[in-house]
Amino acid sequence: MTALTAAGLAGARVKGQPEPGGRPVGRRRATRFIESGWGWAFILPTAIGLGVFYIVPAFTTIWFSFSSWGAFGGHEFTGLDNYRHLVTDPDIGYALVNTLLYTLMLLCGIPLAIYLAALINREKLKGKGVFRTLYFLPVVTMPAAIAMVWRLIYNGQFGVLNYALSLVGIQGPFWLQDPRWALLSIGVIGVWSSLGYNMILFSAGLQAIPKELYEVAMIDGATRGQQFRHLTVPLLSPTIFFVTILTIINGFQVFDLIFLMAGRSNPAIDRVQTLVWLFYQDGFYSHNMGYGSVIAVLIFLLTAVFTAIQFSVQRKWVNYV
Amino acid sequence: MFRTSRRWFRSATALALAGLSLSAITACSGDTGSSGTTTAAESSAAAEATSAAAxxxxxxxxxxxxxxxxxxxxxxxxxxxxxxxxxxxxxxxxxxxxxxxxxxxxxxxxxxxxxxxxxxxxxxxxxxxxxxxxxxxxxxxxxxxxxxxxxxxxxxxxxxxxxxxxxxxxDTVVLAYNSQLFADAGVAAPTDTWTWDDVHAAAQALTDPSKGIYGMFAGFYSQEDYYDTIYQAGGYVISADGKSSGYDQPEAIAGIQYWIDFIKDGSSPDYATMNDVDPDQSGVMLGNGTAAMEYIASYSAAAILDTPEGQAGHIKFARLPAGVQEASIIHxxxxxxxxxxxxxxxxxxxxxxxxxxxxxxxxxxxxxxxxxxxGTQDTWVASFPAEVNAQVFIDELPVTVPYPVSANTSAWANQESEILSKAWSLEQTPEEACAAMAKAMNEALAAE
Structure with missing residues (x-):
């Protein structure tokens, strides 16, 4: 995922670079041809990887969604059977709501990331590197390790969180076992672990805003709050747009945290199971690859629709300098 | 750093987006593909090695x-x-x-x-x-x-x-208990003639909320817990012809009820507490002295004796208490x-x-x-200290019941954890959970 984003950025940057000028017009076409040839050569390894591991499997997944699988492979075409099952599967409804709620929680983390990025970018702040490292650490930590530590924190009987609450006289719930709290508890981890990545993007966006604009605003008598509202946020809007899209896509794909924190025998599983969790259960645990593929297609369509909506709405609020 | 030009963002976002949404759809195939490729490469490399020189x-x-x-x-x-x-x-x-x-x-x-x-x-x-x-x-x-x-x-x-x-x-299943907690509470240690009623009375006597001690760890494992009690109650998980579920029989419900009773009267931790400990590891609370009894299978015996309470010499084994009849699942x-x-x-x-x-x-x-x-079973028994009484694992043999299986066992057994856990969490009565389980199991058996 990250690699892909990086590839996307790199591709865009090459495109944006100025053409080397000052060459005779007649040789221009040949040079261009050679240049574009090199361009293709450079992206070939990535393109092949994308094709083999992403694009081809994406189409086979769509094909599989119309088929039924045996226990050890071998599939037969069953038309729309899997899709009919999808419509009547009660778990899908739960999973859809849970996935949307989880994504909503992740979105709530965006303002927090902007605020923290702004704090870290302050000129006078000492030990910037330390803060950056600390906030970024969860991004590069293995999800299994994160889950292990958070399970200890959330443990209803011996957990640090409930111990802290007991000091102020509150009896904490079983965070991961209680249907009312489980999704929220996992959402908090999701926000916490994506904070560092979003902060890096926002910090880069903040540094790209020219300082002169703030000087002008100060001369005009704008307070810090006004500067933030009328200058920082609008100028940061392209980054916010970008991060929002990433966050929604990540939210739709949440699986590892649910798998590691909850598990099948969890009494709150109805309230935390997500679409990808169901996809795993049906596709890999029950080895019903055909139905698993249908869920994958559903996730794909949802992601596409949500992103298309965002692209059409962005004209109203995103400011490009 | 970031140049916030309109074109830049358009293309960057579009590209990233294309990649990410595709990765959603290919998560499945990608996983299989990568693990498959490595192993295939390894085995074909190994195959070449053999053909080169036998x-x-x-x-x-x-x-x-x-x-x-x-x-x-x-x-x-x-x-x-x-x-x-x-x-x-x-x-x-x-x-x-x-x-x-x-x-x-x-x-x-x-x-x-x-x-x-x-x-x-x-x-x-x-x-x-x-x-x-x-x-x-x-x-x-x-x-x-x-x-x-x-x-x-x-x-x-x-x-x-x-x-x-x-x-x-x-593996056979026995009752593991903490002899020190029994002595502290003045409760007589389990004997070969114990019945369900004896266990229940002992569990209540051993429970001490002020010290955080529970009499029984009413675990949620099929082989180690509820399969055994279903057969002890005279019920069955799968019919002799392998065609229908026994979960809707009153005896099977009684076998589940047995465990729920401990949870209901507080002589076992509630399901949230037990599931929070470590759902993949049995004997954790027995091993740290917060539970006095737990049903365990022979493959966990060595690990349980290696816990703090086990090393202190407090953990011992006894025959499974009888319900309507004696039974222990063998697998x-x-x-x-x-x-x-x-x-x-x-x-x-x-x-x-x-x-x-x-x-x-x-x-x-x-x-x-x-x-x-x-002939090697005695060596296994002798590998334990005599006082833990590991012989009971072998003594269960005459009353063992084969592990219930069918042509595609996991199709229904995989659903047990999700459906029956609702009884353990007290969200449903054993009757409701067993009815749901029987329905799911009969559907799976019909599809075999």
Whole structure:
């Protein structure tokens, strides 16, 4: 995922670079041809990887969604059977709501990331590197390790969180076992672990805003709050747009945290199971690859629709300098 | 750094988006593909090595899932390598039991399962009937004798007249208890004649909320907990003809009710507490002195004696208390050879060694599991201190009930944890949960 984003950025940057000028017009076409040839050569390894591991499997997944699988492979075409099952599967409804709620929680983390990025970018702040490292650490930590530590924190009987609450006289719930709290508890981890990545993007966006604009605003008598509202946020809007899209896509794909924190025998599983969790259960645990593929297609369509909506709405609020 | 030009953002976002949404749809295939490719590459590389020089060293893989048994298994693999220097065995431990079957079935689907692996009763018929296992009749004809193993285990791994598995071990279930907590509470230790009522009365007497001590850990494991009590109540999980579920019978409901009663009256931790501890590891609360009793299977015995309370000499074993009748679930693993293994001869040589008395003795001496090889069970019992009374695991044999299986056991057994947990969490009554389970199980059985 990250690699892909990086590839996307790199591709865009090459495109944006100025053409080397000052060459005779007649040789221009040949040079261009050679240049574009090199361009293709450079992206070939990535393109092949994308094709083999992403694009081809994406189409086979769509094909599989119309088929039924045996226990050890071998599939037969069953038309729309899997899709009919999808419509009547009660778990899908739960999973859809849970996935949307989880994504909503992740979105709530965006303002927090902007605020923290702004704090870290302050000129006078000492030990910037330390803060950056600390906030970024969860991004590069293995999800299994994160889950292990958070399970200890959330443990209803011996957990640090409930111990802290007991000091102020509150009896904490079983965070991961209680249907009312489980999704929220996992959402908090999701926000916490994506904070560092979003902060890096926002910090880069903040540094790209020219300082002169703030000087002008100060001369005009704008307070810090006004500067933030009328200058920082609008100028940061392209980054916010970008991060929002990433966050929604990540939210739709949440699986590892649910798998590691909850598990099948969890009494709150109805309230935390997500679409990808169901996809795993049906596709890999029950080895019903055909139905698993249908869920994958559903996730794909949802992601596409949500992103298309965002692209059409962005004209109203995103400011490009 | 970031140049916030309109064009830049458009293209960057569009590209990133295309990639990310695609990765959603290909998460499935990507996973299988990558793990499949590696193993395929490895085995084809190994295959080339063999064809190049037949006498040259081959490496075969062996999958297991129990980390408690890993040292003993590694020892056996090393012994085998010492006797057969041309064959190296790589022992691979799956991260947990629940992931083992997912991983194995995925690998088998892509033709890249390990050469030799552990098989269990619930999965055996599925693998054998789908041609995933290599018949071992020739191994039994040449180097093993089926009379060296309990007949029930030989039968368990026979399909369509062919022997597909070499019995590795067997496990029975007993009551483990903390003798110190019994003494502290002035409760008499469990005896061979205990009944359900005796356990319940003792559990209540042992429970002390002020010290955080529970009388019973009413666990939620099929083999170790509720399968046993369903049969003790006179019920059954699957009918004798393997066609229908027994979960809707009143006896089966009584077998589930037995556990719920402990939770309801507070003599067991509630389900949230138990599930928060570590749902994959039994004996945790027994081992730290917060639970006085728990049903455990023989494969956990050594690990439980290695806990703080076990090392202090407080943990002991007793026969399972009787309900309407006595019953203890017996199950055993088998070692099997993958039908598409590139090194079948080496793999067969290795399973033959795994079925030998020498291999059984290593398992027995390390206390890990009760070996299936007749005559080595006493070695296993003797590997424990006499006062823990490990003999009860063997004493259960006359009342053992075979582990309930069908042609596609996991199709219904996989649903037990989700459906029956609602009874443990008190969200549903045992009647409701059992009715739902019977319905799901009958549907799965009808589809076999």
């Amino acid at each position: 006498a040259e060293a081959v490496t075969i893989s062996y999958w297991i899932w129990d980390k408690n048994q890993q040292p003993a298994i590694q020892q056996i693999a090393d012994d085998f390598h010492a006797a057969n220097p041309s064959i190296t065995v790589t022992v691979e431990l799956a991260s947990a039991y629940r992931d083992y079957w997912t991983k194995l079935q995925t690998a088998a689907t892509s033709g890249t399962a390990p050469d030799v692996f552990w098989m269990n009763g619930p999965n055996f018929q599925l693998y054998a009937s789908n041609g995933q296992l290599e018949p071992l009749d020739d191994v039994f004809a040449s180097s093993l004798s089926s009379s060296d193993y309990p007949q029930s285990l030989i039968d368990l791994y026979t399909y369509d007249g062919h022997q597909y598995g070499v019995p590795k071990d067997f 055993g693993l088998g070692n099997v050879v993958y039908a598409q293994s590139a090194h079948k001869d080496a793999a067969k040589a290795f399973v033959a060694y795994l079925g030998s008395k020498a291999a059984a003795d290593v398992q027995a001496e390390t206390s890990t599991v009760i070996p299936a090889f007749n």
